Amino acid sequence: MNDVEIEDKRRALLARLQLALELEWTTLPPYLVALLSIKRDANREAADLIRGVAMEEMLHFALVANVMNAVGGRPRVSKSNCPAYPLTMTFEGRPFADRTFPISLARFSEASIATFMKIEQPQSPVIKTAWLREVIEVPAPTIGEFYGATVKLLEELNAASPGKLFAGDRKDQLEGDYFWGGGGAITIVTDLKSAKTALETVVEQGEGAWPWTRERLASTVGEPLKMGHYYRFSEIFFERHFSTTDDPGKPPKGAEMPVDYAAVYPIKQNARATDYPAGSKAAELNDAFNTRYTMMLRQLGEAINGTPNALYTAIMNGMHGMTSIARELMQTPMPGSTNGETACPTFEWVD
Amino acid sequence: MKASTVIVGSGVAATAVAQTLLEKNPQASVLILEAGIRVKTKDYGLWEQYMLTRQTPYEQYTDLPYPQRDFTGENTSAGGTDMPLNGARVFAYGGSTLHWGGWSFRLKPEDFHLKSNTGHGIDWPFDYDALEPYYCRAEHHLAVSGDSREPLLKRSQPYPFREFPFTLMDRPIADGMDKLGVGYGHLPIARRGVSGVPSRHAPCQTTGTCKYCPFGARYAACNYLDDLMEWNDWPGLSVRLGAIVDRLIVDGKRKVKGVTFWDRETGALQDVEADRVIVAAGAIESAKLLLRSISDEWPTGIGNDRDLVGRYLVTHPYFTFEGLLPANPLRLQAEMDFPTLVSRHFDSEAEQKTGKFVLVSPPDAVGYRLADSLQKGQSRAQIDAALLGANGIQIHGMIEVFGRHENRVTAAKDSSGKVSYNRVGLPMTQVEYTKDPDFDKRMLEVQAEVGKILAAMGAPSTGKKSLSWRADHAGSVCRMSSTEEEGVVDPDLRVHGVDNLYIISNAVFPNLGAINPTLTLTALAVRLADHLNARGGVS
Numbered sequence: 001m002n003d004v005e006i007e008d009k010r011r012a013l014l015a016r017l018q019l020a021l022e023l024e025w026t027t028l029p030p031y032l033v034a035l036l037s038i039k040r041d042a043n044r045e046a047a048d049l050i051r052g053v054a055m056e057e058m059l060h061f062a063l064v065a066n067v068m069n070a071v072g073g074r075p076r077v078s079k080s081n082c083p084a085y086p087l088t089m090t091f092e093g094r095p096f097a098d099r100t101f102p103i104s105l106a107r108f109s110e111a112s113i114a115t116f117m118k119i120e121q122p123q124s125p126v127i128k129t130a131w132l133r134e135v136i137e138v139p140a141p142t143i144g145e146f147y148g149a150t151v152k153l154l155e156e157l158n159a160a161s162p163g164k165l166f167a168g169d170r171k172d173q174l175e176g177d178y179f180w181g182g183g184g185a186i187t188i189v190t191d192l193k194s195a196k197t198a199l200e201t202v203v204e205q206g207e208g209a210w211p212w213t214r215e216r217l218a219s220t221v222g223e224p225l226k227m228g229h230y231y232r233f234s235e236i237f238f239e240r241h242f243s244t245t246d247d248p249g250k251p252p253k254g255a256e257m258p259v260d261y262a263a264v265y266p267i268k269q270n271a272r273a274t275d276y277p278a279g280s281k282a283a284e285l286n287d288a289f290n291t292r293y294t295m296m297l298r299q300l301g302e303a304i305n306g307t308p309n310a311l312y313t314a315i316m317n318g319m320h321g322m323t324s325i326a327r328e329l330m331q332t333p334m335p336g337s338t339n340g341e342t343a344c345p346t347f348e349w350v351d
Numbered sequence: 352m353k354a355s356t357v358i359v360g361s362g363v364a365a366t367a368v369a370q371t372l373l374e375k376n377p378q379a380s381v382l383i384l385e386a387g388i389r390v391k392t393k394d395y396g397l398w399e400q401y402m403l404t405r406q407t408p409y410e411q412y413t414d415l416p417y418p419q420r421d422f423t424g425e426n427t428s429a430g431g432t433d434m435p436l437n438g439a440r441v442f443a444y445g446g447s448t449l450h451w452g453g454w455s456f457r458l459k460p461e462d463f464h465l466k467s468n469t470g471h472g473i474d475w476p477f478d479y480d481a482l483e484p485y486y487c488r489a490e491h492h493l494a495v496s497g498d499s500r501e502p503l504l505k506r507s508q509p510y511p512f513r514e515f516p517f518t519l520m521d522r523p524i525a526d527g528m529d530k531l532g533v534g535y536g537h538l539p540i541a542r543r544g545v546s547g548v549p550s551r552h553a554p555c556q557t558t559g560t561c562k563y564c565p566f567g568a569r570y571a572a573c574n575y576l577d578d579l580m581e582w583n584d585w586p587g588l589s590v591r592l593g594a595i596v597d598r599l600i601v602d603g604k605r606k607v608k609g610v611t612f613w614d615r616e617t618g619a620l621q622d623v624e625a626d627r628v629i630v631a632a633g634a635i636e637s638a639k640l641l642l643r644s645i646s647d648e649w650p651t652g653i654g655n656d657r658d659l660v661g662r663y664l665v666t667h668p669y670f671t672f673e674g675l676l677p678a679n680p681l682r683l684q685a686e687m688d689f690p691t692l693v694s695r696h697f698d699s700e701a702e703q704k705t706g707k708f709v710l711v712s713p714p715d716a717v718g719y720r721l722a723d724s725l726q727k728g729q730s731r732a733q734i735d736a737a738l739l740g741a742n743g744i745q746i747h748g749m750i751e752v753f754g755r756h757e758n759r760v761t762a763a764k765d766s767s768g769k770v771s772y773n774r775v776g777l778p779m780t781q782v783e784y785t786k787d788p789d790f791d792k793r794m795l796e797v798q799a800e801v802g803k804i805l806a807a808m809g810a811p812s813t814g815k816k817s818l819s820w821r822a823d824h825a826g827s828v829c830r831m832s833s834t835e836e837e838g839v840v841d842p843d844l845r846v847h848g849v850d851n852l853y854i855i856s857n858a859v860f861p862n863l864g865a866i867n868p869t870l871t872l873t874a875l876a877v878r879l880a881d882h883l884n885a886r887g888g889v890s
Contacts, residue, residue, distance in 0.1 A: 181549060
């Protein structure tokens, strides 16, 4: 590989990692909206399962940021890439093969859990060509393939210029101090081995994983923080826990876990700030929410761009403060609604 | 209103009992009644206010100083030695954990045998080894950071979080102690660290603002109760704030059937029925609640037929001594708002008879205050001169004193025999305390030992010293005993003579040793909950 090729590949790698960051970011508002839409005294087991998954998506975001920083990238968190819903994630202009459906900000419901299962579904081999409007089109990769190719790029670049790829400053890495809530362990990335460990964690826990074996599933029964995301959402969807003898390819057959989809705030799906008339309580709360969301994102951006300490502020002053506003918003009637809908935070960047 | 278990108070004891009961039986019905109201914790706005003004948001929920000529004040001090209540405790949701320092020591084995070893007081009905497993659980409940290799005490499990390192400022004191062969170690402190065990509570970031932690990293009971309520781990758990328990309701001599409380908002009295009542209202208020629960069956207060409730009051005299460092080339100054070095060298069996004590390198051992210099508008040169030059350095400590029958707490009454109420709505307290005649002599011995350390540090004593009897660690006023002749509660913390009434507070300690009582209190709370879980009979 000559220098030009190396630089091209490095750019491609950074673009992929930026997209990976956004993939992880994108799942968070929908998971959090579903979680917070659950009325406080109901569906506790389901809520804990969703919360655990959301925590891990945050970890994945941090892991991708660490890989990016390790190879000298500049992770971008800004207005231009702040996700807007409904959203379909694309790669080079085409939806991922296993993510062709849009993701919405929606209440906790059978439909939203079904979508979450699709998001986290273990990959299966996808046929590489498909007939679409009678034109042969090559679909984008699956998310698992996308991550696999990203790891391969890392390997190639590391082999092409040994010792030069991981030139990032060790001080820019996010460390374990910031993941106390059960999202798993963070990896400090300084070389190919740790970069692969970080990305493998991302894939293993969530989107893009291969189906689990019976033994692996059995070993995580009763330990939801170790269970793959897909299986956790399956437990909610089928209102049952997995048992140690269950087949990962089939619905769970263990103890019942009743879910009450009625004990949920009837929030408006994919609300936008423009849906709330100026001066209304919903508008006021949503503005407050978006202001905090934006501030938190800015802090998050700082944290992954050379000031890891800012993550603590983002968590304690940003994230934790958003919850109470979101809950209040979800109890606030949607202005002008005739079907009893309530408002929902819109997760929009405000300047 | 009805609950299977009513707990009076919402501090660490209440929280540890409730959590342990509910972990075993998630459907259990547990009602916590708290006289005070909520103080917002983990709030950045209040945190900033605290940093700017040094005023904490819970200050208004503490005792006022004793009355003086031109100051109405609260409570009365009727003994020979003033034991201030002002600043000693907090009447709010979370109790005194809102303001505590987090020092989390275990008692030493000899502390459980005070009477056998010294003739003072009484022995505990069990020994260190019996409490040891509960100490481990208490350290996890409080999220204590400590040195698991510390050889001083036998432990069956490591601390949940590793110790905070010594600060640079600890060095002179450590050097002095090294020269004299005075042992020291890391001060175990209830500040959450980072480990592989998931938690919904945040780890310490050493902001140095522990009196109001912006993250809730220093254990505060209300944050834990809030978390349990927020995530609704246990549907049967509820907390009622502004519920000032007026008395315990008896059902015959051997049973209580509930409590009566004042609803702070409506002013109405309300009864709650309960299968059992756990009084966890802090040492002084727990004793006072028993004393004012008068009935035909218990004419001098429930559990008080032998006039022991409220008696044997002790606390820890907190002392400070100062030496003068002739120069401060390392620019030592306060680093963190909590201490990191403690010596339990004199917290020993050898010292037990005359009063064992601990020595602490306080967080502001070196007297220099950068903030003061900045506020005075001093230049860099002036600051350097002040910092590098001679500076005072302090050693602090606490010493054990012994319970005496005549030292006690009761409800304060005016000349007409009427009870008056404090600003929270609780009856005011009368403290009768007189220090032992030979206490001053003992303090001279302590001063001599500290003087040796200061001399070895090259910081000879300035003679400046202080001693506070503040009631932070008030205890022993409902002490635990095997027989009802000697104490108020039995080894299971059940009030002697009543089947379903328990006390869990520093009140039950037979003696305090030389260390902060909270970790031991938490261990006793976990132990009580285990006992109740094993005993069953209540849903």
